[in-house]
Amino acid sequence: MSEFGAFLEKNKVAWNQRTEIHVDSDFYDVAGFKAGRSSLKGVELSLLGDVSSKSVLHLQCHFGQDTLSLARMGADTTGVDFSENAIEYARGLSREIGVDARFVLSDVLALNLGETFDVVFASYGVIGWIPDLQKWVDTAALHLAAGGELVLVEFHPLLWLLDDPTRADYFFSTQPDIETENGTYTDGGADTAITTCWWNHPLSALFRCLKKAGLELLSFEEFDHSPWGLAGMVEREKGQFVLASRADQRLPHCYAIKARKTAAPPSPASG
Ligand SMILES: C[S@@+](CC[C@H](N)C(=O)[O-])C[C@H]1O[C@@H](n2cnc3c(N)ncnc32)[C@H](O)[C@@H]1O
Numbered sequence: 001m002s003e004f005g006a007f008l009e010k011n012k013v014a015w016n017q018r019t020e021i022h023v024d025s026d027f028y029d030v031a032g033f034k035a036g037r038s039s040l041k042g043v044e045l046s047l048l049g050d051v052s053s054k055s056v057l058h059l060q061c062h063f064g065q066d067t068l069s070l071a072r073m074g075a076d077t078t079g080v081d082f083s084e085n086a087i088e089y090a091r092g093l094s095r096e097i098g099v100d101a102r103f104v105l106s107d108v109l110a111l112n113l114g115e116t117f118d119v120v121f122a123s124y125g126v127i128g129w130i131p132d133l134q135k136w137v138d139t140a141a142l143h144l145a146a147g148g149e150l151v152l153v154e155f156h157p158l159l160w161l162l163d164d165p166t167r168a169d170y171f172f173s174t175q176p177d178i179e180t181e182n183g184t185y186t187d188g189g190a191d192t193a194i195t196t197c198w199w200n201h202p203l204s205a206l207f208r209c210l211k212k213a214g215l216e217l218l219s220f221e222e223f224d225h226s227p228w229g230l231a232g233m234v235e236r237e238k239g240q241f242v243l244a245s246r247a248d249q250r251l252p253h254c255y256a257i258k259a260r261k262t263a264a265p266p267s268p269a270s271g
Pocket residue numbers: 008011015060061062063064065066080081082083086106107108109122123124125126129130
């Protein structure tokens with residue numbers, strides 16, 4: 001087991017607990033999803049563009065709504081997650097709505113499917129669960145065909161500090177921020193204590209990792225709101241949520257990156 005193994009095991013327990021709560025939450029609105037609503041938000045939809053006839057690897061797919069939303073758009077999708085409950089639910093959801101997608105149970109850091117994809121996609125609350133960001137980006141690159149694109153839409157690493165300055169460092173530390181709280185970020189589960197381990201990754205680290213993995217940055221954008229209304233946020237405009245404690249300021253809430261796998265990885269001399 002790596003130095004991070006015990007933390008990752010804790011997170012897996014947490015995500016199994018969270019999944020049980022999330023599938024019944026208003027936040028994830030599974031009934032609406034079954035009725036045809038896409039779970040994808042405008043930012044990722046515009047970065048992903050037309051995915052029909054594309055192969056998409058969706059990292060940390062949770063219980064499958066985004067993966068299946070992409071499949072509904074005509075993509076050939078594979079979702080990966082390390083939570084047994086999430087993957088089991090995702091497979092059931094796929095069967096129930098009659099939309100095909102492959103779901104793979106794996107720690108994303110151990111993933112090697114032996115195939116490549118046109119697009120690797122991940123969104124909203126993914127890299128903070130990852131102690132080794134370079135390995136995560138390398139895994140995305142490993143699964144991209146030459147010319148394929150990584151689309152990552154993520155909460156901004158400053159967001160958590162803006163809300164609670166005592167919560168964590170901005171810069172990465174091998175020691176995660178360990179938190180136990182009752183419930184999760186959705187409604188429901190108030191009687192369930194859940195412990196999570198979180199690593200904050202500054203944007204500079206992400207850019208360094210992309211370059212090292214041979215991924216050329218095509219676009220980078222920051223947003224002054226989140227499309228997901230998390231605890232402690234208010235809806236400033238329709239579909240735009242901001243920290244209630246800082247609602248009068250325009251502060252970074254999310255960012256989006258698109259990067260392309262160049263035909264060959266950069267030589268070591270290019271840094
Ligand atoms: C916040 S969710 C991702 C958000 C997703 N866009 C959604 O549908 O809400 C984070 C996911 O990452 C998964 N995860 C966390 N660490 C992981 C790891 N090391 N390997 C694979 N999956 C992991 C969790 O199980 C969870 O499903």
